[in-house]
Amino acid sequence: MKVRVVSYNIHKCIGGVDRRYDPARTVACLEHYQPDVVLLQEVDAGARRSNGDHQATLLAEGLGLTHYAWFPNVAVRGGGSYGNAVLSRYPLDEIRNIDLTVAPKKRRSALHVACRIRHPDGHHRTVHVFNLHLGLAQYERRIQVEHFVESHPLHGLHHDTPVVIGGDLNDVWGSLASWLAPHGFAGVERRPRTFPAWAPLRALDGLYVRGAVRVDALTRGETELARRASDHRPLIADLVIG
8 A cells, every 4th residue: 555755844834045935835835746644844833924824724724634733842933833743634543742852952842643544455554653853963863863762652562563754854964764773664775865955965854664664765856846935845755554
């Protein structure tokens, strides 16, 4: 069974080059890839810079993904906050937020959802999805990963249970693969460069899987919208669920 997951730091729907707030452009950028599940970072709610919009709701409605979750991480000056969101074609049986903050650094977290996916043969398969936005410092990310792999519910899941983790991992030095491998996670050998969007030099965004799921393809967005809608490119993962 194939599932397409897109991870995208949307930069509050503010263009990386023109600095223009344009949620319709973000919707159009994502719509091109026809995702089943979308992992979003830097998603505003109630902030003046984004017209007070609740962007998770706005984007979910624009994409026709009726199941979604959002959790705030950082308060915005002047009101509102931003955080992570997951939009899904599939029902979400579980939703929880895992605090990954390393004091005194900025608040960070992983948003967990359990997607109930209907298999073509009629039975349902639960896929656990974790949307992460990790810190800027290497030592901070190392602590966050150590905490994450020991957190509930990940720590208690059977090794065959399909698990997907992705997001803006700020993986400047490509360290996460080696940190996650001892816990059964695998990625791809060549990680697409996603930042900055207009001329990508760094593979900051990533996706890893464990259990009865494999990555069939992992690419970055190459459209003109993908170059302009944010300061990151979207990361597109085609997965095969066992």
